Amino acid sequence: MPENDRSNSVSRRQYLAATGALGAAGLAGCSGGGGDGGGGGTDEPIDTDAPDEEVTIQVAADSNFANAADDIIQTLREDGGLPENIDIEFLAGSFTTGDRRSQYQQILSAGQQRPTIMMMDNGWTIPFIARRQIANLSQQLPSSITDTVTNDYLGNMVATAQGQTGDLYGIPLFADFPTIQYRKDLMREAGYSDSDFETWATEPMRWQEFSQAVRETMDATDTQMGFTWQGDNYEGLSCCDFIEFMGSHGGSYFGEFENYFGPVGDRPITVNDESVINAIRMMRTFIYGQDDSTALEGYADISPDAVVSYTEEPSREPFTNGNAVALRNWPYSININAASDVFGEDLGVMPIPYTVPLGESQYGTIGGSTSALGGWHLTLNPNASDVRKQAAVQLFRALQTDEVRLRMFEIGGWIPPIPDLINTERTRELDPIGRYVDSLQVAGENALPRPVTVVWPQESSQIATEVNAALRQEKSPSQAMSDLESSLQSIEEQA
Missing domain, CATH: 3.40.190.10 (Periplasmic binding protein-like II)
Known part of the structure; x- marks a missing residue:
């Protein structure tokens, strides 16, 4: 990308410095309360084997994901290898980002076990990390998943899902460039x-x-x-x-x-x-x-x-x-x-x-x-049951398949948060979004985070x-x- 590119120019250090002084007063100003906000669970590694029983996990998302649920689940199974005994229920939350932030704050403060996974705006994931309300994926997921994210994904996106020590708390789902x-x-x-x-x-x-x-x-x-x-x-x-x-x-x-x-x-x-x-x-x-x-x-x-x-x-x-x-x-x-x-x-x-x-x-x-640099992460509810956490690992694995990412780009215009996938011949062949890859690439090169x-x-x-x-x-x-x-x-x- 050119020298004036802002989409991948913010170092993790800059983001972490922004959250360095997390006293009680600072946390209370984030979105309704300080302390750990009722976050539960532990940082013990999750059993990464697929569960044997039938499991349904809930993913708090928006109406676009809920409306495209059948197509998304199909590609997760056929292209990503998601086991047949794991079902996914996409919950259609508010399309207004602030409303969803408030909803998640209430759910996590109450220690609720569901939803298993929450789609979080990259602009307000860090306060949830600071309050220790979402699971530390670096501690709980295998490094084969987290290393791929930190090494291959857009640096700006990854930085908004990391804590002070660099641990990962969210899997970038898609990048957004208006x-x-x-x-x-x-x-x-x-x-x-x-x-x-x-x-x-x-x-x-x-x-x-x-x-x-x-x-x-x-x-x-x-x-x-x-x-x-x-x-x-x-x-x-x-x-x-x-x-x-x-x-x-x-x-x-x-x-x-x-x-x-x-x-x-x-x-x-x-x-x-x-x-x-x-x-x-x-x-x-x-x-x-x-x-x-x-x-x-x-x-x-x-x-x-x-x-x-x-x-x-x-x-x-x-x-x-x-x-x-x-x-x-x-x-x-x-x-x-x-x-x-x-x-x-x-x-x-x-x-x-x-x-x-x-x-x-x-x-x-x-x-x-x-x-504006937009985009959303998938974060894990630390209060979820062990078997649902196992199922969540299978979803995260399926999402790391290139074909799944490209199909999601085709289905809903959800830009892969992976630079190597954005500007490819395969991407340009996608109908109809592939016709506009050049414009999206320029937008991405000039993206400015909040x-x-x-x-x-x-x-x-x-x-x-x-x-x-x-x-x-x-x-x-x-x-x-x-x-x-x-x-x-x-x-x-x-x-």
Whole structure:
């Protein structure tokens, strides 16, 4: 990957330094309580032999996994060798990441034995590790599994599932790199051509150019909406959408990238900088146009007012239903929208646009096209019964089969967290997701993780609240960022 690649550039040391001072006060600030949070079980190695009896394990996931359960289980059996006597029940949890975090906290604090496995967001796995609420896989699984993860998987992903000593607490399930999806058929009507689409697939546009192209297409095709994204007051705004809008303007929460993971209380807070404020001004211009008092000249109004309450699925539905020109979302939605009965090959995908080129920001590697680094881990409930832990080991083994990973990419757009599998001829042959591998690769090369520390849950909430208030025109961008600066300073000082 190129030198400016951020997707694999964060060392484990940086993540671990961010969780180094885990006093009671720091833990209490993570998500509802300190101590070990009721975590049970031991670090004794699990019997790795497949159980003899019929066993059902529950995997807490989301509706996408639950809906694709039959296909996933089929590939786990046929390609991964999962024994027939092990059945898997995928539980459809909330699609909102913060809701699932709260649910897991309640389950683990109560010492419940089920679910056996929990799908955890890479952005908030570390607080569960710090509270010792999930199983230490380095202690309990065979090294043949854990060594493969630490040696072959994306470094950024692995780091978000490791404890202070480097022990592994989660198996990366998939990586996530957001992109912009758009309607080629509509843009052709507005005068754009296949040569434009080919360029856009790997060469990020400027935000101003993007907004004008979407506006032209809206007007030429009488399409109701232009560009949908996620502007609700929730984790997805602070961890992802705003990181992209802000980062592509050369702005940052904590200055240079090296400060993202600490030390908490001893790093600059830079949300009140002009680059960050301009990002919000652009977002508001997208919604309200030049009528907004802080509008940026030259940018078009392309987003519906309702975007301030959109999360992933509400933002996807207008696009999938044919009522929008473009959509910012995760790869799972590419599989939906590129299906032959939706848009098929008329779906285009491009990297996130930018305003400030990479290298021209005052914060070093911040800037240019910026995709939030998303992704999820599979973690083991330490309170699960021994036989279900045995069955979980068989699932983890099956997941390490290349063909299983590729089939999951094909089934649901779940990107393998293994660099050697992403850019291959086999991947490009997958239908329909294989058509968009080049765009996803660019997004991955420009991925920026959220600043995961013990105080991130508190800071994330404050960020989402203030940015959303600015988007709703309840505060000016400068006032919202001034208030956020004060809130973040207070959180950092008290950590």
